[in-house]
Amino acid sequence: MSLLPICIYPDPVLRQKAERVKNIDNGIQRLIDDMVETMHNAPGIGLAANQVGRPLSVLVIDIQRDESESGLIVLINPEMVSARGETTFEEGCLSVPEYFASVVRHEEVVVRGLDRRGEKIEIAAEGLLAIALQHEMDHLEGKLFIDRISPIARDIFKRRWKKKSKEEREETLLCLD
Ligand code: NI
Numbered sequence: 001m002s003l004l005p006i007c008i009y010p011d012p013v014l015r016q017k018a019e020r021v022k023n024i025d026n027g028i029q030r031l032i033d034d035m036v037e038t039m040h041n042a043p044g045i046g047l048a049a050n051q052v053g054r055p056l057s058v059l060v061i062d063i064q065r066d067e068s069e070s071g072l073i074v075l076i077n078p079e080m081v082s083a084r085g086e087t088t089f090e091e092g093c094l095s096v097p098e099y100f101a102s103v104v105r106h107e108e109v110v111v112r113g114l115d116r117r118g119e120k121i122e123i124a125a126e127g128l129l130a131i132a133l134q135h136e137m138d139h140l141e142g143k144l145f146i147d148r149i150s151p152i153a154r155d156i157f158k159r160r161w162k163k164k165s166k167e168e169r170e171e172t173l174l175c176l177d
């Protein structure tokens with residue numbers, strides 16, 4: 001397993017719609033292992049494949065804080081089955097470091113997809129897991145949480161982001177492999 005570099009906004013790969021995985025081969029298994037390691041190392045509670053420069057429909061989530069009790073979820077080709085309610089949560093993203101903002105999302109979701117063995121799975125989630133699923137599935141659509149904040153908050157974000165040094169941004173702009 002190896003740590004993968006995380007693509008940082010405004011890397012164009014973050015705006016790409018992820019392709020469906022047709023064949024869960026060794027390359028995909030390797031990608032999943034590397035994504036899990038990268039997520040835990042960051043540390044983060046979720047990671048979508050676009051964030052490591054691979055626009056494929058793969059996401060990993062682990063909302064457990066306690067490492068002895070892994071709540072690892074691997075989802076391939078996820079689809080939203082149903083969603084209800086509304087909840088607001090202060091979100092952040094490994095691809096938009098050092099920025100947090102309130103995002104309104106569904107309170108409960110049912111999502112289906114494939115696990116890493118290619119078996120169909122369905123997850124009914126609420127609370128933080130429901131939020132993480134929606135956040136990561138947005139990534140697979142080329143969407144970021146900053147697209148879901150108020151115009152005023154986005155304005156403040158953009159101004160603050162511009163202040164970050166040009167060199168810093170150039171360094172992380174491209175990480176397509
Ligand atoms: Ni994110």
